[in-house]
Amino acid sequence: MASAGLHDLFTLFQAGRHAEMAALARTLLGGQPQDGALWKALSVAQQMLGEDALPALRRAMELLPGDAELAANLGALLAARGRWAEARAAYEQALRLRPRLAGAHNNLGNALLALRQPAEALAAFDAALACQPGLAAALGNRGRALLALGRHDEAAQAFGLAVDSRPGDAGLRVHAATALAAAGRAAEAVTRLREAVALAPDRPEPWFTLGNLLQDTGDAAGAAEAWEQVLALDAGHVEAACNLSLLRPERGETVLGAALVAGAAGERRAAVLANLGGLRLQEGRFGDAVTAYRQALADAPDSSRALSNLAQALKRQGALDEADAVLSRLIELDPALPSARSDRLLLRSYRQARVEEAIALRAEAMDFGRVVQAAPLQRPAPRAARLRVGFVSADLRAHPVGRLAEAWMPALALRCELSVYSNSRADDALTQRLREAVPRWMRAADLDDAALAARIADDGIDVLIDLNGHTGGHRLGVFARRPAPRQFSWLGYAASTGLAEIDGFIGDRWLLPAGTESGFIEPLLRLPHSFTVYAPPAGAPTVPPLGGAPCFGSFNALHKLGDEVLALWARVLDATPGSRLLVKAPGLQNEAERAALRTRWPGDANRLDLEGPGPLADYLAAFGRVDIALDPFPHSGGMTTLDGLWMGVPVLTLPGPAPISRQGLSFMQALGLAEDWVAADEDDFVCLARARLQDRSGLAALRAGLRERMAASALCDGAGFADALLALVAA
Numbered sequence: 001m002a003s004a005g006l007h008d009l010f011t012l013f014q015a016g017r018h019a020e021m022a023a024l025a026r027t028l029l030g031g032q033p034q035d036g037a038l039w040k041a042l043s044v045a046q047q048m049l050g051e052d053a054l055p056a057l058r059r060a061m062e063l064l065p066g067d068a069e070l071a072a073n074l075g076a077l078l079a080a081r082g083r084w085a086e087a088r089a090a091y092e093q094a095l096r097l098r099p100r101l102a103g104a105h106n107n108l109g110n111a112l113l114a115l116r117q118p119a120e121a122l123a124a125f126d127a128a129l130a131c132q133p134g135l136a137a138a139l140g141n142r143g144r145a146l147l148a149l150g151r152h153d154e155a156a157q158a159f160g161l162a163v164d165s166r167p168g169d170a171g172l173r174v175h176a177a178t179a180l181a182a183a184g185r186a187a188e189a190v191t192r193l194r195e196a197v198a199l200a201p202d203r204p205e206p207w208f209t210l211g212n213l214l215q216d217t218g219d220a221a222g223a224a225e226a227w228e229q230v231l232a233l234d235a236g237h238v239e240a241a242c243n244l245s246l247l248r249p250e251r252g253e254t255v256l257g258a259a260l261v262a263g264a265a266g267e268r269r270a271a272v273l274a275n276l277g278g279l280r281l282q283e284g285r286f287g288d289a290v291t292a293y294r295q296a297l298a299d300a301p302d303s304s305r306a307l308s309n310l311a312q313a314l315k316r317q318g319a320l321d322e323a324d325a326v327l328s329r330l331i332e333l334d335p336a337l338p339s340a341r342s343d344r345l346l347l348r349s350y351r352q353a354r355v356e357e358a359i360a361l362r363a364e365a366m367d368f369g370r371v372v373q374a375a376p377l378q379r380p381a382p383r384a385a386r387l388r389v390g391f392v393s394a395d396l397r398a399h400p401v402g403r404l405a406e407a408w409m410p411a412l413a414l415r416c417e418l419s420v421y422s423n424s425r426a427d428d429a430l431t432q433r434l435r436e437a438v439p440r441w442m443r444a445a446d447l448d449d450a451a452l453a454a455r456i457a458d459d460g461i462d463v464l465i466d467l468n469g470h471t472g473g474h475r476l477g478v479f480a481r482r483p484a485p486r487q488f489s490w491l492g493y494a495a496s497t498g499l500a501e502i503d504g505f506i507g508d509r510w511l512l513p514a515g516t517e518s519g520f521i522e523p524l525l526r527l528p529h530s531f532t533v534y535a536p537p538a539g540a541p542t543v544p545p546l547g548g549a550p551c552f553g554s555f556n557a558l559h560k561l562g563d564e565v566l567a568l569w570a571r572v573l574d575a576t577p578g579s580r581l582l583v584k585a586p587g588l589q590n591e592a593e594r595a596a597l598r599t600r601w602p603g604d605a606n607r608l609d610l611e612g613p614g615p616l617a618d619y620l621a622a623f624g625r626v627d628i629a630l631d632p633f634p635h636s637g638g639m640t641t642l643d644g645l646w647m648g649v650p651v652l653t654l655p656g657p658a659p660i661s662r663q664g665l666s667f668m669q670a671l672g673l674a675e676d677w678v679a680a681d682e683d684d685f686v687c688l689a690r691a692r693l694q695d696r697s698g699l700a701a702l703r704a705g706l707r708e709r710m711a712a713s714a715l716c717d718g719a720g721f722a723d724a725l726l727a728l729v730a731a
Contacts, residue, residue, distance in 0.1 A: 009041045018048040036063030040070060053077060068097035072104045079107065084114040102132035109141055118148035136166040143179060152183035163192075170200035174209050186217045197229075204230045208240050215243070224248050231255055236262025242275040252279040270300035277309055284587035284612060286317035286558075287596065302333055304340070311343060315559050316587065317596070323347060338477065341368045342470035349470075349495035350635040351562075352658035358519030365498025366521055368470075369480070372499070374449070376482040379457045387416045387730055390461040390484065392444070392452075393492065394423040394473025397431045400639035401467055401492050406430070407535035410437035411722035419459060421452065423473050449477035456483035463729045466502070469493020488729055489522065491532060494660035496520040506728065507531045510666040511659045519658075525728050529714035530670040531663075533721040534642045536711070537616060543648035543707055544624040546700040550579040550693050551609075553626030553649070555619070555640040558585050558593070560632040563600060568654075568682050569630055570603030572689045579693060581630075582609045584622055589613070623647035627699060628692055634661040641667055645710055648703040652689055654679045670715050671706075 005028050012021035022045035029038045039060035046053035054077060061070045075090035091108035094101055109124035122145040128138040143158035159176035166172060173196035180189035190213055196206040211226030224247045230240035241259040245252035256276045264272050277292035293310035300306060307330040314323035327344040330337065345368060349361050389412070395401035412418055419440040424431070435441045440459075444452050452475065456464060464484035468474035469492050479487050482501045489497050490506035496519060497505075504525040505512075511531050512524045552572065554561070561583070573579055587593040589612025598605040613619065620643060623629075629644045631637050631653035637644075641651050641664055650673065653664030668674045676692065679685035692699060710716060 006037065006041075013041075013044065018045045021045040022049060022051075034063060036060050036067070039063060040067070043070075043073065047073070047077065066097060068094045068101055068104070071097060072101060072107065075104070075107055075111070079111060079114075082114075084111050087111045088115065100131045102128045102135055102138070105131060106135065106138045106141060109138070109145065113141070113144060113148065116148075118145045121145045122149065134165055136162055136169070136172075139165060140172050140175060143175060147175075147179050147182065152179055155179035156183050156185065156188075168199060170196040170203060170206055173199070174206050177209065177213065181213055181216070186213065189213055190217070202233060204234045204237055204240070207233070208237065211240065211243065215247075220247055231258070234262075235259065236264060238264050238268045238272055242271060245275050245279055249279055249282065252276070265299070267300050267303075270296040270303055270306060273299070274303070274306050274309055277306075277313060281309075281313050281316065283590070284593065285590050286313055286587050287592050289313040290317060290319075304330060304334060304337060307333075308340060308343065311347075315347060316557070317593075318558050318561060318600075320347060320351060320559065320562065336371055338368065338372050341371060342474060342476075345470045345495070345498075346493070349493075349658065350660050352495075352519075352660070353634050353656055355515070355518075355657040358516075358657070362496050362498075362519050362521060365470075365496040367498070368476075369498035369500060369521070372449075372477045372480045374477065374481045376501075377453055377457045379483065379485065380460060382462070382485070383460055385417070387463065387726070388419065388459070388461050389416045389463045389465065389726075389729070390419040390421060390456060390459070391465050391467055392421045392423065392456075392475050392478060393467035394445075394475075395467065395471070395492060396420065396422050396434055397424055397426055397428045402430050402434070403535065403537075403639060404491065404532050405434060405467075407533040407716070407718045408721050408725070409434055411718045412725065413437050413439065415722055415726055419461060421456065421475075423468075423475055444475070449475065449481065453478045453481035453483040462486065463488070465490055465506075465729070466497070467492045469495065469497055486729060488525070494658070494663075496522060504729075506725075507659060508666055510669050511662050513662075516657075516659065527721075527724050527728060529717075529721075529724070530666055533718050534646070534710070534715050535718070536646050536716070537620065537643070539617065540646060541617070541621050541624070543703060546627060546696065546703050547625065550576060551582055551626055552576075552579060552628050552630050552689070552693075553582040553584070553623070553644075554630050554632065554637075555584045555622070555644070556632050556637045558587050558597065560635045560637070561585075561597075562632075563602075565632045566600055567602050568685060570601065571682075571686050572630065573603055573607055575686050575690045576693050580607050580609060582611070582622070582626055584611045584613065584619070586613045619643070620647055623649050627703075628652055628689065630689070631664040634658050636661050636663045638663050642715070645671070646707055648706045650677055650692070650699075650702055650706065652677055652679065652685065652692065654682065654685050667715065670713055671709060672713075 009021055009024060022042060025038050025042035039056050043053040043056035043060055046056060057074055064070060071090050071094035075087045078087035078090060088111040091104050094104040105124050105128035109121040112121035112124055125138045125142040125145055128135055139158060139162035143155045146155035146158055156179040159179050162172045163176055173192045177189040177192040193210040197210060200206055207226050207229040211223040214226060215223035224244060227240040227244040230237050235258040238259050241255040244255050256272050259272045273292045273296035277289045280289040280292060290313045293306055293313055296306040307326055311323045311326040324347055327340055330340040345365055396405055418438050420438050421442050421444040423444050425445050461484040463486045466479055466489040469489055471492050476497055476499060479499055479501055487502050488504045488506055489502050498521055502522045505520055505522040506525045508527045508531040512526055517524055573581060588610045594610045623644050626649050629649050629651040631651050633654045634656045644651060651664050655662040655665040665678050668677050679688050
């Protein structure tokens with residue numbers, strides 16, 4: 001090719017006139033088709049134009065086999081297409097031709113990182129720097145390789161050098177912050193990120209990374225502000241919208257809706273809808289949550305998260321058959337998913353209405369046990385010391401289990417070496433009160449099952465007690481590794497865990513009558529008086545006198561109020577003219593959920609008073625409007641029953657064969673009230689409701705003395721209960 005043609009092509013390249021450059025190269029090739037330099041020029045122009053340059057590049061390499069730049073360009077072209085193995089081979093060819101080509105060494109390192117070979121990548125970046133000391137790209141990439149190798153402090157140093165060589169590069173500061181955070185140097189990482197957003201305030205990603213780091217360091221307000229900045233720049237940033245909706249729920253509908261409008265698609269759209277469903281579920285908008293989760297599944301039909309969340313929303317809505325079907329679908333998709341098996345076990349065990357169902361539930365629980373089966377740990381030799389008792393729970397907070405723990409945990413801490421392994425990240429004031437009573441408290445949510453089991457074994461725990469069963473946040477996978485010589489399940493769940501490594505399920509004789517053994521793989525252990533004790537809430541209002549207008553009440557969750565429960569309660573109202581029913585439950589603050597319950601009610605809906613939840617003081621005060629609490633079945637009330645009794649409201653209960661249906665029976669037996677308040681069947685339930693409501697003087701006398709009766713009973717004897725529990729598990 002004439003030198004004039006080459007000169008013209010070079011001039012066009014420098015001017016950025018790539019289309020003209022490509023056209024001229026094609027014209028010149030018409031007369032000189034064997035000129036490799038022209039094919040090389042054409043390939044460069046096509047790459048700059050985003051056209052397919054591979055044919056021209058390969059032709060140039062055929063004609064110029066010794067041109068290292070062509071081999072390096074081929075590597076870049078293949079890397080852009082994600083063909084990393086071929087890109088690696090091309091870069092290696094370039095380096096055989098020109099061993100000191102710094103850019104090829106650097107790009108080879110990038111290919112090796114993509115191929116998950118960080119050690120080899122590090123060697124390539126070091127070779128690039130040996131050829132060209134101070135090459136900023138290689139300095140930064142060296143940091144990436146060190147980060148992938150887990151050498152976090154060295155990575156931070158490498159990124160620091162890269163930042164020094166290119167001080168205006170915000171991206172390098174983001175990478176440096178990532179390394180610093182991984183090295184545990186959070187404050188320095190935040191500083192680097194603030195430098196990055198100052199350099200590039202219009203780029204969303206530095207703000208997003210800053211938000212993530214601030215959240216990790218406990219600065220929720222700062223994290224939220226950073227994510228607000230991201231969304232101001234890019235309303236379609238799905239991750240920022242989802243994160244912000246968790247920290248600022250009041251902004252959730254707006255920012256998640258904006259992400260949908262911005263065009264989030266596929267899995268990303270499903271993630272937005274899943275977060276939208278979670279927000280609505282938290283607000284008690286169960287029907288709206290179901291809608292969001294179904295929309296998420298339209299985009300990601302096999303999403304385990306969306307299926308699991310849909311099942312929870314359907315359960316909260318009271319659509320238990322649908323929830324069961326969704327969980328069964330999830331188990332079909334992933335038979336080894338423990339959470340789905342636990343959720344279905346929880347749902348089915350709390351719906352058990354017949355004795356014969358217990359055997360099938362036991363078999364299903366054993367299937368779960370096989371899924372989480374693990375090799376037992378080697379435990380240290382027993383130490384001759386005071387008994388060491390450990391509890392594992394996700395619910396030691398403002399939750400029924402946490403509230404019940406206030407009654408027995410402080411007393412137990414005085415009688416043994418007590419340790420708590422808390423699987424909750426949502427600590428609150430109740431958590432803090434419990435922590436003050438327990439000398440050894442560990443947050444376990446960040447440890448996997450193997451690591452937590454090893455920690456418990458190292459702590460030398462003699463007796464380990466599970467307080468979750470198959471409820472949310474459980475750690476049964478820890479118990480499957482047998483970190484303690486004696487392990488038990490108690491309080492949080494009223495059915496079999498399915499684990500052979502659990503040495504006993506703890507209840508009482510009322511919860512676990514003779515014959516209950518058929519539903520459990522674990523031996524049954526019975527406490528002498530009641531399966532739990534109660535801590536009266538501080539500042540509970542005084543018990544008001546019996547009102548004039550007769551009123552029944554239920555403060556239980558809506559999923560406990562099945563159609564058979566509503567049918568029986570409607571019969572009760574029919575048998576007691578002039579009475580009303582107050583239902584106070586999460587979700588009923590929303591008109592849609594109130595309308596849904598009225599639609600399901602088989603009687604006169606005008607006799608229903610439907611209210612949502614409120615603060616503890618308001619919730620307790622609302623019992624003052626109730627004469628008699630109606631216990632749902634087969635999932636009976638627990639905490640609400642105890643609170644009602646403390647507020648002077650007796651409970652009418654209908655126990656069934658399942659332990660979960662017998663909580664009310666246990667409480668009323670402990671109070672010596674079972675004869676008048678425990679029904680034998682549905683007809684007896686209606687008769688007792690009518691008789692007890694009509695006996696206004698007897699009901700008023702019981703109400704006036706019920707708090708004192710309860711305070712003097714085993715239900716409020718935390719010290720005696722702690723003694724009995726220790727005697728049971730230490731035997």
